[in-house]
Amino acid sequence: MTQPIALLDGPWWPYLALVLFAVLPTEIWRWLAVAFARKLDERSPWLEWVRLVATSLLAGVVAKLVLAAPGALAGVPLAVRLAALAVAVTVVLAFRRRVMLAVLAGEAVLIGGAVWLV
Template structure:
C-alpha cells in the first residue's frame, strides 16, 4: 500500500478535491466561453443554431423525465407528471417568463398530485 501524502491527508483534503475535480474543470470552459463570446454578434446564425441545439437538448431531457423517469419520480403517475409540466408552461407563458415561479408551480403540482393520488 502506498503511504498517504502528508499534505493531502488532512481535514481540508475533501475541499481541495472538490476544487480540483469539480470546480476547475467546469470553470475553465466557462471562462473560455466568455473570452470567445466577446466578439460574437448576438444575432448571428451560429448563436441561433446554439440556442436551437440547447433548446432541443432541454426538451429531450424534459420528455425523458416525463415518459421514462428515473428513481422515485417513476412512482408519480404519468398524468401527474404531465400536469406538472403543463402548470410550469402555463406559468412561464402567463408570468413574463419567470423561471423560479414556473419551477415552483411544477413542483407544487407534482407534490400535490402525488399526495392526492397516494402514489408516493
C-alpha cells in the same frame, strides 16, 4: 508500501476532489465563454444554432424525466408529472418567460399531486 500523501488522507480530501474534478473543469469553459462572448453578434447563425441545440437538449432531459422518471419520481403517476409539466409551460407562456415562477408552479403541482394520489 508507499506512504499516503497527507492532504489526500485527511478530512479535506472530498473538498479537494470537488474542486479538482467538478469546479475547475466547468469554470474554465465559463471563463472562456465570457471572454469570447463579448465579440459575438447576438443574431449570428452560429449563436442561433447553439441556442437551438441547448434548447433541444433541455427539452430532451425534461422529456426523459417526465416519461421515464428515475428514483422516487417514478412513484409519482405519469398523469401528475404531465400535469406539472403543463402547468410549468403555461406559466412560462403566460408570465413572459418567468422561469423561476414556472419551476415553482410545476413543483407545487408535482408535490401536491404526489401527496394527494400516492
